[in-house]
Amino acid sequence: MQNKVLESKKRKVEENKLVKVAVAQGDGIGPEIMQATLNIMQAADAGIEPEFIELGEQVYLAGNSAGIQERAWEVINRNKVIFKAPITTPQGKGFKSLNVTLRKSLGLFSNVRPVNSLHPYVHTHFPKMNVVIIRENEEDLYAGIEHQQTEDVVQCLKLITRPGCERIVRYAFEYAKAYGRRKVTCMVKDNIMKLTDGLFHKVFLEIAQEYPTIQNNSQIIDIGSAKLAAHPEDYDVIVTSNLYGDIISDIAAEIAGSVGMAGSANIGTNVAMFEAIHGSAPDIAGKNIANPSGLINAAVMMLSHLGKLETADKIKNAWLTTIEEGYHTADIYQKDISTQKVSTTQFAEEVIKRLGKTPSFFPKSTLYKGSGSITIPEYKRKQSKKELVGVDVFIDWAGTDPQIIGNDLLEVRVYNLKLKMITNRGVKVFPAGRKETYCTDHWRCRFVSEKAVINQPQPTYKPINYEQVVALLSQLNNDGFDVIKTENLYEFDGKRGFSLGQGE
Numbered sequence: 001m002q003n004k005v006l007e008s009k010k011r012k013v014e015e016n017k018l019v020k021v022a023v024a025q026g027d028g029i030g031p032e033i034m035q036a037t038l039n040i041m042q043a044a045d046a047g048i049e050p051e052f053i054e055l056g057e058q059v060y061l062a063g064n065s066a067g068i069q070e071r072a073w074e075v076i077n078r079n080k081v082i083f084k085a086p087i088t089t090p091q092g093k094g095f096k097s098l099n100v101t102l103r104k105s106l107g108l109f110s111n112v113r114p115v116n117s118l119h120p121y122v123h124t125h126f127p128k129m130n131v132v133i134i135r136e137n138e139e140d141l142y143a144g145i146e147h148q149q150t151e152d153v154v155q156c157l158k159l160i161t162r163p164g165c166e167r168i169v170r171y172a173f174e175y176a177k178a179y180g181r182r183k184v185t186c187m188v189k190d191n192i193m194k195l196t197d198g199l200f201h202k203v204f205l206e207i208a209q210e211y212p213t214i215q216n217n218s219q220i221i222d223i224g225s226a227k228l229a230a231h232p233e234d235y236d237v238i239v240t241s242n243l244y245g246d247i248i249s250d251i252a253a254e255i256a257g258s259v260g261m262a263g264s265a266n267i268g269t270n271v272a273m274f275e276a277i278h279g280s281a282p283d284i285a286g287k288n289i290a291n292p293s294g295l296i297n298a299a300v301m302m303l304s305h306l307g308k309l310e311t312a313d314k315i316k317n318a319w320l321t322t323i324e325e326g327y328h329t330a331d332i333y334q335k336d337i338s339t340q341k342v343s344t345t346q347f348a349e350e351v352i353k354r355l356g357k358t359p360s361f362f363p364k365s366t367l368y369k370g371s372g373s374i375t376i377p378e379y380k381r382k383q384s385k386k387e388l389v390g391v392d393v394f395i396d397w398a399g400t401d402p403q404i405i406g407n408d409l410l411e412v413r414v415y416n417l418k419l420k421m422i423t424n425r426g427v428k429v430f431p432a433g434r435k436e437t438y439c440t441d442h443w444r445c446r447f448v449s450e451k452a453v454i455n456q457p458q459p460t461y462k463p464i465n466y467e468q469v470v471a472l473l474s475q476l477n478n479d480g481f482d483v484i485k486t487e488n489l490y491e492f493d494g495k496r497g498f499s500l501g502q503g504e
Contacts, residue, residue: 015308016047022075023050026085027057028280029344033292034085036348037299043352044318046303046311048083051075056087057280060095067098076106082273083302085295086280100144103137108266108273109164110171111135111245112301115252115262118362121323122257122332129232131252134175135245136168137266142242149484150396153425153442160196160241163379165203171267172239173211174374183215184208187224187240187248195499200241224248229255253277260290260331263297265305269376274302288343291329293319296351300365309368316365318354322347324361325354389461390420390448390489391469392498396482398441406430409445414475415468420446420454423501444501446489447472461491 023038025031041048053072060067067089076082082102089095102108112134119127145157172184186204190197201218208216219227221244228235229251238248253262259278266273276294284290296319303312326339327350333341342350358364397405402422406429409419422430423446424439448454449462469488476483490497 015310017307018047018049019081019306019308020049020051020079021302022053022072022079022082024053024055024072024082024084024087026280027088028086028282028285029290030056030085030087030280032285032288032344033276033290033295034083036292036344037295039348040296040315040318040351040355041299041303044311044315044355046299046308046315048303050083051079053082055084055098057090060090060098065095066101067095068101076271080271081302081306082271083299084273084275086276086278088280088282096144100142102273103266106268106271106273107138108268108271109137109167110265110267111137111249112175112265112267113249113253113262113277114297114301115249115256117256118261118323119257120337121326121328121334122261123334124255124257126232126255129235129252129256131228131232131235132175132179132181132237133245133249133252134168134172134237134239135249136164136239136241138242139164140242142246147485149394150441151398152440158193158196160199162199162203163381165200166207166379167376169200169204169207169239170376171374172237173207173214174376176214176237177211178374181214181237183217183236184211185224185235185238186216186218187221187238187244188218189221189244191220195497197241204239221248225251228252232256249277258291258332259294261293261297263294263299263301265298265301267305272302272305274298274305288345289330290344291331292344292348293323293329300367304367312367313365314355315351316367317358318351318356320359320362320365321354321357322350324359325350384493387463387491388466388469388488389452389463389491390446390498391417391464391472392487392489393445393447393473393476393483394485394487395443395445395476396441396484397443400439402429402433402439402443405443405445408479409481412472412475412479414472415464416450417447417464417468417472418450420448420452421501422446426502428501442484446501448489461489461496 025034053075055068055072059069087098089097114132116130117124117127139159139161141156141158143159148154176184186201188197188201190201225248228248232255250259253259262277264275264277275298278294300312300316327342328338329347330341399405406422421428423444427437429437429439449464451462453460473483
């Protein structure tokens with residue numbers, strides 16, 4: 001009993017605390033929906049003091065290639081919370097996405113997108129869906145490391161790390177525990193990407209064992225996406241990597257009825273950012289017709305993060321009541337269901353009128369009943385024995401017959417290294433490749449120790465040293481080969497740390 005009293009007092013302190021928040025009004029419809037949302041929070045006595053920052057399109061066009069001013073960084077670092085309307089990254093000018101910059105620079109490793117049905121007030125074929133997608137936010141192909149290597153070939157590096165996997169998977173289970181969710185589903189493509197997606201899946205299986213009261217399962221991302229689109233009510237919490245999460249979170253939002261309704265949280269160790277998931281919609285900017293619901297839901301998530309759970313519930317319940325009483329913006333207006341088509345400002349006014357009310361049709365929001373905060377332990381790196389056993393040398397060669405380049409490379413003998421195979425676009429073309437395989441000017445040539453035993457299902461590699469690699473590269477250069485990159489091949493505790501070629 002005493003603990004409940006102390007918890008109640010602590011909650012009251014958090015509710016009444018005045019909190020400064022970095023607020024970005026955004027581009028396009030951003031300023032309109034931001035003002036509407038701030039009006040609602042002010043009317044609800046949320047205790048939020050905006051400190052406005054400038055970022056987005058005008059900052060880009062003023063010559064700042066990052067899209068954010070130094071003062072904005074200072075405000076963010078001081079306040080630790082960002083509330084952001086949609087921004088525009090100018091197209092065709094080589095500017096990096098500001099959203100990605102913010103997420104990575106501030107360590108916002110977890111993107112959280114709750115999506116639930118508002119049927120029949122928002123049209124959907126899936127009236128029972130209620131899913132949360134938790135997406136890793138910093139790694140994967142979104143690292144944005146790309147290179148053109150030959151006339152024909154460009155590459156993008158997919159980076160997956162164990163600490164990144166551990167943080168996001170544990171966050172998903174902790175989220176499920178804190179919010180009373182029953183199941184966590186992992187979506188990967190480790191039948192193809194056995195090392196990168198394989199690591200994500202392996203970490204998921206390890207951490208799932210620590211949460212025996214929460215169900216867990218895994219799905220390949222392609223069939224998982226199809227099943228999510230067809231039967232979203234079968235899912236509860238989904239955890240996945242960056243690109244997959246970006247795609248399926250929009251799928252979920254769209255099949256729920258409207259991408260414009262969903263909010264998003266980006267959670268880091270020290271900073272958190274809250275935003276709507278939709279874009280800046282410049283085609284309707286300034287018309288006062290945009291739906292502010294996505295940003296309102298982001299505000300609810302922000303207030304919950306700040307410990308203002310009762311205020312978050314008050315706003316969420318008023319919003320739900322407004323929806324079910326039929327006051328709808330043009331994007332969700334239905335002639336036979338809606339009571340009135342309202343503008344952006346009118347919608348906010350209707351929400352404000354209903355502060356303190358709870359919905360009669362929808363389940364009411366009860367965030368204040370949450371079981372506690374989410375904590376993620378610091379990563380502890382494990383040590384393994386790492387041995388260099390070979391090198392992949394990538395060569396730019398405009399020929400088309402792999403027998404020619406293969407036979408030439410078989411003649412290269414440097415410090416007991418030998419050519420094992422050549423692949424083109426990942427497919428083995430030498431030795432014994434198929435003549436039907438289309439080849440570009442990008443050849444991966446794998447060299448290993450002459451002592452390696454390779455003509456068996458599980459090749460046995462022998463350690464080499466880096467001096468052998470340097471000597472090999474020098475010899476290839478002297479022989480006129482155009483070496484464009486190398487990748488060292490390692491074993492970790494005797495386990496192969498590199499993929500085989502397709503058909504190897």
